[in-house]
Amino acid sequence: MKQDKLTTIAVRAGINSDEHHGAVVPALHLSSTYSLKGFNEKRQFDYSRTGNPTRATLAQVISDLENGSTGIITSTGMSAVHLICQLLATTDTLLIPHDCYGGSYRLFTYLAERGLFKLLVVDQNDEQQLQQALAQKPKLVLLESPSNPLLRIVDIKAICAQAKAVGALVAVDNTFLSPLLQRPLDLGADIVIHSTTKFINGHSDVVGGAVVTKDAELGEKLAWWANCIGITGAAFDSFMVLRGIKTLPIRLKQHQQNTEQLVAFLQNHPAIEKLYYPGLTDHPGHDIAKAQQQGFGSMFSFEIKGGEAQVRTLFANVKLFTLAQSLGGVESLISHPSTMTHAGMNLEAQIAAGIGQNLIRVSVGIEDISDIIDDLDNALNASLEVAY
Numbered sequence: 080m081k082q083d084k085l086t087t088i089a090v091r092a093g094i095n096s097d098e099h100h101g102a103v104v105p106a107l108h109l110s111s112t113y114s115l116k117g118f119n120e121k122r123q124f125d126y127s128r129t130g131n132p133t134r135a136t137l138a139q140v141i142s143d144l145e146n147g148s149t150g151i152i153t154s155t156g157m158s159a160v161h162l163i164c165q166l167l168a169t170t171d172t173l174l175i176p177h178d179c180y181g182g183s184y185r186l187f188t189y190l191a192e193r194g195l196f197k198l199l200v201v202d203q204n205d206e207q208q209l210q211q212a213l214a215q216k217p218k219l220v221l222l223e224s225p226s227n228p229l230l231r232i233v234d235i236k237a238i239c240a241q242a243k244a245v246g247a248l249v250a251v252d253n254t255f256l257s258p259l260l261q262r263p264l265d266l267g268a269d270i271v272i273h274s275t276t277k278f279i280n281g282h283s284d285v286v287g288g289a290v291v292t293k294d295a296e297l298g299e300k301l302a303w304w305a306n307c308i309g310i311t312g313a314a315f316d317s318f319m320v321l322r323g324i325k326t327l328p329i330r331l332k333q334h335q336q337n338t339e340q341l342v343a344f345l346q347n348h349p350a351i352e353k354l355y356y357p358g359l360t361d362h363p364g365h366d367i368a369k370a371q372q373q374g375f376g377s378m379f380s381f382e383i384k385g386g387e388a389q390v391r392t393l394f395a396n397v398k399l400f401t402l403a404q405s406l407g408g409v410e411s412l413i414s415h416p417s418t419m420t421h422a423g424m425n426l427e428a429q430i431a432a433g434i435g436q437n438l439i440r441v442s443v444g445i446e447d448i449s450d451i452i453d454d455l456d457n458a459l460n461a462s463l464e465v466a467y
């Protein structure tokens with residue numbers, strides 16, 4: 080019987096797949112190499128860079144969750160992002176959003192500078208900029224929705240249709256939501272990218288990535304490159320992520336419930352200038368998010384009133400929130416995009432992307448909501464005590 084409910088797919092990942100011992104949970108296969116049955120008679124796996132049973136189980140579940148044909152597990156989210164660049168020849172153009180993840184922005188700009196492909200950086204919500212860029216017939220269009228750190232939303236379905244019309248492939252970085260809350264392939268995308276470091280693993284103890292394709296031929300091509308350049312994920316990491324993914328549905332429920340309550344509390348906080356969360360009805364992407372997502376997620380950001388003194392005071396006074404990069408783990412994290420996640424963007428690019436010095440990004444964890452609210456409230460109130 081095909082089990083096609085997403086929660087069931089996540090929970091049942093690899094369960095009962097061991098035909099030798101009947102192990103309920105799939106084994107961790109650390110062997111780097113596999114024997115041949117005989118001369119020129121290969122088994123399913125021969126060498127772990129190319130293929131590994133533990134990694135294959137994880138690839139299958141992420142691909143199933145995204146409704147794709149092929150899943151590729153990579154060593155990091157960045158190597159997943161790098162992998163799609165293998166589709167580009169030196170004469171090809173890559174179109175990216177001006178506010179994409181800082182590490183992706185750094186990778187694309189430095190590779191383009193070396194002449195590996197042509198790069199167009201635009202505000203994909205600016206219809207004129209987007210049409211001008213598409214008119215240059217890019218080979219590949221990258222989308223990131225919601226974007227990091229401002230939670231901007233783009234209409235994935237609409238842009239996929241426009242990209243298809245000019246013959247471009249579309250890749251969507253779905254890290255901020257996970258396949259439980261958004262499935263870009265169903266909206267017309269060709270490729271989905273994940274940093275599994277974030278929600279998919281969810282416990283802040285693995286760095287990993289994934290690429291899923293709609294089309295099997297495209298998937299085969301990318302899997303070939305992943306093996307060729309040697310960026311496939313480790314067996315142990317795959318085992319850990321498989322363990323994490325089983326609780327993804329239930330973690331997301333708690334993450335989102337906590338976020339809704341925290342954002343509602345912060346809406347009228349005197350220390351906050353502006354809140355960025357797609358779940359708020361006055362967020363410019365609210366209606367599109369509602370239509371293309373199955374939830375608003377648990378990432379939000381805000382501008383604190385004041386200047387550097389207030390930012391410093393806030394970070395010095397949080398006790399439950401940890402001042403750290405990354406997101407999507409069970410623990411609440413708080414960060415300063417300009418000096419942390421987006422330091423790979425120069426100040427000019429940061430300003431163009433709307434990332435100010437007062438911008439704070441929050442990854443809401445699954446701790447008790449009253450502790451989360453109290454902690455941020457205390458730290459924000461402390462910032463109000465400082466002169467500016």
Ligand SMILES: *Cc1c(COP(=O)(O)O)cnc(C)c1O
Nearest residue numbers: 155156157180252254274276287
């Ligand atoms: C973290 C992140 C990446 C990079 O992933 P790593 O696992 O850190 O290499 C890419 N895209 C987005 C949106 C991210 O948040």
